[in-house]
Amino acid sequence: MFATAQYESGDWDSAPFVPANIIDTIARYTEIPVAPIGVVAPLSEERMLRYPLLYLTGHLPVRFNAAEQRNVRRFVERGGLLFVDDHDHDVDGVFHKSATEEIARAAGPLAELPNDHPLYSSFFKFDGPPATSQELNGWGDNLVHTHLLAVQREGRIAVLYSSKDYSSEWNYHPENKRFLAVDNTRFAVNLAVYALTA
Amino acid sequence: MRSRRSRLELGCRIAAFALIGWLIGTSLFPPRPIRTERAAAATIAPRLAAWTRMPPASELHVDLDTVPDPWIVDWLAALRASGHIVRWSGSPSPAAIVAEPVGDPRAHVRVGVASPNGASVVLSDDAALIDTMHVASLGALESVPLVVGALHASVGGQSLEIARPAAVRSRxxxxxxxxxxxxxxxxxxxxxxxxxxxxxxxxxxxxxxxxxxxxxxxxxxxxxxxxxxxxxxxxxxxxxxxxxxxxxxxxxxxxxxxxxxxxxxxxxxxxxxxxxxxxxxxxxxxxxxxxxxxxxxxxxxxxxxxxxxxxxxxxxxxxxxxxxxxxxxxxxxxxxxxxxxxxxxxxxxxxxxxxAYVPASPDRAQRASARAAPVARLVERLGPPASASRSNTSGGPDRRILLTLIMICLLQEWSSRRLRGLR
Incomplete structure (x- = not known):
């Protein structure tokens, strides 16, 4: 079950095609049973704990209310993986600043994830986070981010933070993969396989 | 010449009179009475030396509310082996302790104590108190990560003891x-x-x-x-x-x-x-x-x-x-x-x-000390309690059997004579 995190403060549903696209990718490359449609998991409700892999994105400031903060803390303590992607791809933007602060408050400080981390070889082989066509599109910080950030607990990624704007990169109808020479959602398979096996 | 029937009648009569004579004789001159000594669990130890000097075939009866120390049980067993009649009665609470190695990385030894329901068990090792357990379904289990020396359990007034099992390599x-x-x-x-x-x-x-x-x-x-x-x-x-x-x-x-x-x-x-x-x-x-x-x-x-x-x-x-x-x-x-x-x-x-796989412990029999199951050891050394065992200390056949034999002999003779028309 692929779940998108819903939070009170911002535009949590800014990339509506991403869940369907990732579900399609997982079903296409693996035999992992996956529900055909994603779900929305409100961070303020305890039922968000039923989805051990959560995808969180947006452009606007992220400010967790008390219930959201408590649940995110419990989520990572219990072994969930929260994947946060900056839809602005801007390290000076409000999403980045506010989201990293909230993550630090709820789960701990983010640190650079080494590019030889098992995440990058859990299914497809990558030399680090795959580049996106959004990073140098004139918007955002116009930087190619060579590393993802992560909060790790007991040697496992609890929160994975990306400034690479996968939310834009993967926000298209799965049918349109046929027009791509190389499927740009393959990294999502690594993420799912890592979450399920690490 | 006597017929076969008259010889049978004579035999029956002689047998009946012989048995009657033996009964009269044993009544007039009874065998020397067996000396019976009784003691409670707490008073056995000081009397063992005296009991050892008693004439053979003396009877010793001990009332046990708790199981005495293993050396006392061994001494009583030795007296029994030397010809004394050693019996015991009472109902000391049955209890036993076992300790087995387990593969769990956080609990290397599993201790089991068998005892009547509701009993409290105080578990310790040579270093300190480990835990207090409550017996349900005739047993209590405890996983112990570290044991120093031997394991001890105190339950129902009894002290149980077993040596620490060898550690198992975690798999x-x-x-x-x-x-x-x-x-x-x-x-x-x-x-x-x-x-x-x-x-x-x-x-x-x-x-x-x-x-x-x-x-x-x-x-x-x-x-x-x-x-x-x-x-x-x-x-x-x-x-x-x-x-x-x-x-x-x-x-x-x-x-x-x-x-x-x-x-x-x-x-x-x-x-x-x-x-x-x-x-x-x-x-x-x-x-x-x-x-x-x-x-x-x-x-x-x-x-x-x-x-x-x-x-x-x-x-x-x-x-x-x-x-x-x-x-x-x-x-x-x-x-x-x-x-x-x-x-x-x-x-x-x-x-x-x-x-989880745990290799068979080669030292299992070695570790089972005399204090691991005191009541079981008591029964093993001295037999079941007197109330459960049939005792016979008269030194001869049961008199009821003798009387029955006399009656059979006399009836046999009388019926044989009546069938021949004699009185």
Whole structure:
């Protein structure tokens, strides 16, 4: 079950095609049973704990209310993986600043994830986070981010933070993969396989 | 010349008179009376030396509300062997202690104390107090991570003692299944509890994610946890591993795989589904489970839910196989009430511990000290208590038997004479 995190403060549903696209990718490359449609998991409700892999994105400031903060803390303590992607791809933007602060408050400080981390070889082989066509599109910080950030607990990624704007990169109808020479959602398979096996 | 019949009559008469004479004789000159000594448990020790000097065939009777020290029991047994009649009565509370090594990395010794229900057991070792246990269902179990010297238990006024078993080298747990939340969190829980985990998760056709080197060998792997039908990829070697003493846990639908069907405790039934409300926290089995049906002859149900068996276990040669109907215990860990992470971790660790391979302890008999099961040892050395054993101290045949024989002889003679027409 692929779940998108819903939070009170911002535009949590800014990339509506991403869940369907990732579900399609997982079903296409693996035999992992996956529900055909994603779900929305409100961070303020305890039922968000039923989805051990959560995808969180947006452009606007992220400010967790008390219930959201408590649940995110419990989520990572219990072994969930929260994947946060900056839809602005801007390290000076409000999403980045506010989201990293909230993550630090709820789960701990983010640190650079080494590019030889098992995440990058859990299914497809990558030399680090795959580049996106959004990073140098004139918007955002116009930087190619060579590393993802992560909060790790007991040697496992609890929160994975990306400034690479996968939310834009993967926000298209799965049918349109046929027009791509190389499927740009393959990294999502690594993420799912890592979450399920690490 | 006497006929055969008259000789029979004469024989019967002589026998009857001889028996009557013997009875009269023993009444007039009774055999020397046997000296009987009685003592309670607390007063036995100072009297043992005196009892040892008593003439042979003396009778000693001890009333025991508690079992005396082993050396006293041994002394009484020696007196018994030297020809004295040693008997005991009373009902000291039966109790026994066992200690076995286990493969659980956090609890190296499992201590069991058998005693009547409701008793309190104070468990300690040579260093300090370990715990206090309450006996239910005639026993109490405790897992002890570290034992210094011997283990002692005090229960019902008795002191039990057993030597510490040799430590067992910790072996790995092999988790096999499809990539799933269940597999991830089972492996995580066991690792958190200190187990070394080898995991093999199928991700895509021909693609598996493996952590550690999978090997079906009891020298390296204590137990295999199969989460689904992908266990069939381990082939027939798995059954051999179990027969050699390895533990096997078949969770969810794993027991339906062809290579484990013959060793499974039962058949996988249709899933029982429960509805969980969005606001509800999830407990073990709250979302449903696969019942264990058609139990094998030697299978033992361990847990029932909704009137059906949820967990069962059976022994296959030296190994044990447990069938667990739960297929999504991860929901309990992730979305359970406070403390569910610990509960999930402990539950899985206990499940593994219950079947994990532990090599036979070569020093088992050596460790069973004289204080491990005092009442059993008392019965072994002195026999059952007097009330339960038939005693006979008259030194001759029972008088009722003699009287019956006399009556038979006289009747035989009388009826023979009457048949001949004589008075």
């Amino acid at each position: 790995a747990v092999f988790v096999v299944g499809r990539a799933s939340w269940e597999g991830k969190y089972v492996a995580t829980a066991l690792e958190e509890d200190g187990w070394s985990v080898i995991a093999r998760f199928a991700v895509a056709p021909g693609v598996e994610v493996t952590e550690g080197a999978p090997m079906l060998d009891t020298s390296r792997v204590a137990a295999v946890i199969a989460l689904d039908s992908t266990v069939s990829r381990l082939g027939g070697a798995l059954a051999g591993y179990v027969r050699d003493g390895g533990g096997l846990i078949l969770a969810g639908t794993a027991a339906s795989a062809a290579n484990v069907r013959a060793v499974a405790p039962g058949v996988v039934g249709g899933r029982i589904r429960h509805i969980v409300q969005p606001a509800q926290s999830i407990a073990l089995g709250a979302t449903g489970f696969y019942p264990v049906t058609s139990l094998a002859e030697n299978a033992v149900p361990l847990e029932r839910r909704d009137g059906v068996v949820a967990v069962a276990v059976r022994r296959i040669d030296a190994g044990r196989v447990m069938q667990v109907g739960y297929d999504d215990t991860w929901r309990w860990r992730m979305a359970g009430a406070e403390g569910s992470v610990d509960a999930h971790r402990t539950w899985w660790s206990r499940v593994v511990d219950a079947v």
